[in-house]
Amino acid sequence: MGFLDINNATKSYGSVQVLHEVDIEVEEGEFLVLVGPSGCGKSTLLNMIAGLEEISSGEIAIKGQVMNGVHPSKRNIAMVFQSYALYPNMTVGKNITFGLEMHGVEKSTRDAALGDVAKLLQIEQLLDRKPGQLSGGQRQRVAMGRALVRDPDVFLFDEPLSNLDAKLRVDMRTEIKKLHQKLGTTIVYVTHDQIEALTLSTRIAVMNGGYVQQLGTPKEIYDTPSNLFVASFMGSPSMNLIPVTVRVEGNAVYADTTTGDGSPAALAFAAPSEVLKSYDGKTITLGIRPEAITDPEGADRNSTHIQSVETMVEVTEPAGSDTFVTCTLGGQECIARMRADADVQPGQKMPFTINMEKAVPFDPETENRIA
Amino acid sequence: MAVATQDSAVRTGRATRFVLYTVLLVFALFYLLPLFIMLVNSVKPLGEITGGSMIALPQTWTFEPWAKAWSEAQVGVEATGLRPYFWNSIRMVVPAVLISTILGALNGYVLTKWTFRGATVLFGLMLFSCFIPFQIVLIPMARVLGEIGLAGTTTGLVLVHVVYGIGFSTLYFRNYYAAFPTELVRAAQIDGAGFFQIFWRIMLPSSGPIIVVCVIWQFTNIWNDFLFGASFASGSAAPMTVALNNLVQSSTGVKEYNVHFAGAIMAALPTLLVYIVAGRYFVRGLMAGSVKG
Incomplete structure (x- = not known):
């Protein structure tokens, strides 16, 4: 009560x-x-x-x-x-x-x-x-x-x-x-x-x-x-939702996707659940908050699952306290939140670090989170 | 200043303006002429009217016709002047205006803030009463007044005018209250105010402009009504309009035009007064709701 x-x-x-x-x-x-x-x-x-x-x-x-x-x-x-x-x-x-x-x-x-x-x-x-x-x-x-x-x-x-x-x-x-x-x-x-x-x-x-x-x-x-x-x-800018393919290799589970120029990239899940493993070979939606995608210097030092992806900077939007950087992952526009003084230029190819501890997988059919 | 207006405002030619003002002036004079004639002839001895021009100013100023119209003229059986009938009209118009305005306000309040199934239809039916010609209801109304024992009385006239007035007063208040924020009523409900407390403490104090509009409208219509007055309250209960008609139409003796003019002005004065006192609120009230703020 x-x-x-x-x-x-x-x-x-x-x-x-x-x-x-x-x-x-x-x-x-x-x-x-x-x-x-x-x-x-x-x-x-x-x-x-x-x-x-x-x-x-x-x-x-x-x-x-x-x-x-x-x-x-x-x-x-x-x-x-x-x-x-x-x-x-x-x-x-x-x-x-x-x-x-x-x-x-x-x-x-x-x-x-x-x-x-x-x-x-x-x-x-x-x-x-x-x-x-x-x-x-x-x-x-x-x-x-x-x-x-x-x-x-x-x-x-x-x-x-x-x-x-x-x-x-x-x-x-x-x-x-x-x-x-x-x-x-x-x-x-x-x-x-x-x-x-x-x-x-x-x-x-x-x-x-x-x-x-x-x-x-x-x-x-x-x-x-x-x-x-x-x-x-919830969240502004809202969570990036990227289509990825699940690939299971022993205990590790990878999300296969592509970068801006179409070259493949693989992101290892931090703590894959059994349910997630059952999606082996299927396409799911991976949700990543903008602040979980940064430049290498801005990455969360406490995270043990930082993955790096090399792709092209498309647009930068300095917002005073942060700089929003647009890139392409899995054919989708993706927004990264970087420090205000991060040295990024449009057109430049650079490593984006993704904190996979903060990534959330969704089933695109039911739209629910894969627990 | 002159420079600014010439440069910035849309310019109208001098000639156009001259013509415009002349025409307006002529119209104004044309409309004022009857009033002028009434005023002038009401302060002349009868001899000057019958013997000379009606437009000329009086050679001898006299208020004798006014006094005579008020207290001596032969209107009914007794030579009482218009005085008792004037009070009849006051006794009719004050309660009729008050009751129809309060009922209209209550109706508007219920129709907008306490809506129920069929409220719109009911409002439509009430609006219908605004368009029913007076003549149609004369016989049924006479019958009803007879049944309830109010035939030929001022109270009966009050009832008739209240019934006829509710349609218009409801229309005014409903439209005014439709623009009144419902959140205020809800806030008052949460504060614990009841139906009538909300009405008296929240709604009515904010209804100044529309009350003025409603009062002016009802006062003018009820005061000026002749048909109902002549049909339902003849004799000593007749209102001012009927009495004025009786005075002017009397077939005995000499036609005292100066007294008739004075009587006619007396009959028109109360409505004129209401317009002068509350007229500016009238326009403001009619506009209220159409523009926010």
Whole structure:
């Protein structure tokens, strides 16, 4: 039994099922991020937790109490909306305490709670203003204040940062993370931004097409994506997916591929499983993160399975902190992340080192990871 | 400044402008002429009207016709002037406007934020009431008013106007609230506000422009209505419009044109006042929702 239990919850509109048997247990103090492309059902799931949408089947429980059919205001949850949804006719102070007022909390208690929250979020000087007079970042704080003041069991965030400009978004991201570390609250957070998901969460549920594709810690999701969708959705630039042929030689397993000019190259798997060996002679998809392909000096020194492939540099894209280098492997464009000062020139032929400890094989038929 | 406008703006020829303004001026004068004649003749003794030109300014200024129209003229059986009928109209228009506006706001709120199966169809049917000609419902309406004992009363007229007004007021509020962010309603729900709390505390305070539009529209229509007034509230319960007609149409005695003019202006004043006070919100309210912000 978790703190927030989502038990085989489904959602259908008429005959269209938009959410298929979602099963997630959230522990107290966890920061769960639901991430996926638009239309994947993540916001629907959040609204079902909030009680704004009915659950078609299954159940959702908070602190062991089944919440099906319970009114949103009686679930002891608070929600931060994408548009912030501040009441335009009320001052910031009124906005924050409106929920307490509706729950029949006395004025003196309300004012004390307002003072605490305003101090925590540093919005004391804004309390008498109307939402229309605030900047985007300030509105965001007020919206969080409105959620915090209720001291709810679960916080729900619905893409709260997507209306902010790039710099403010990064700042607010850090701030939300700080707040979570300080208060230790349970948070369910919806976003389509995979970086937000990786940076904020303690666990991530990657969703697509109404299914939870993978549920795990950011590291699990990033290092061992369970299928091709998760592999390509999480990470930027996304994982390189190269067609290779499996070749078993005794205990060693090789991935045979070609370089840019068509000459053959063989990459030895770090710790081949028995299942992988059964793919002998078949073509599979090999997923390699850009940072696992580097120049020889930038290779991970702790890795015992560095493989080198000589191929041509096609394009270099200096991005300040890194340089992205495009080459061709197995007939596919491949992006390598190198140090900013790596000495590479387009057209130059050089050794690319591949960290095979980080390579993930996928079955191209089922699109699932070969365990 | 002049340089900037000449260089940057699209230039219209001087001659074109001259013609344009002249034509506009002529039209403006043409439309103002009736008002001018009404005002001028309402402050003249009757002799000056019957004996001379209607357009001339009065030689003797007198407010006698105004006083007479207000409190002495023979409208009904008694020589009461228009005063009691003016109050009849006020007693009719104020509750009718308030009730139809509040009901329209509630309808709009439900149709956009608490939608149910068939909401669109229901809204379509309500819109239909905007296009039903008054004449069609006269007989059924008279029958209903008779059945519930409101025939010939101001209360009956209020009911008729509320029923007719709901179509338009619902249309206004539904379209206004359709652009109102639903997330606000959801946030209020999570905050624990109920159906009416959300309506009073969140929706209505943000509905200023559309309330003004609705009030102006309803006030003008209900105040100016003649057909329902004449059909359902004759005699001492008649509204201003019917009383004015009775005053002007009276077949006994001399036609006192100056008194008629004064009476006509009195009948038109409240709507004029509403336009002057709230007119700028009218345009703003009609535009609201079409442009964001």
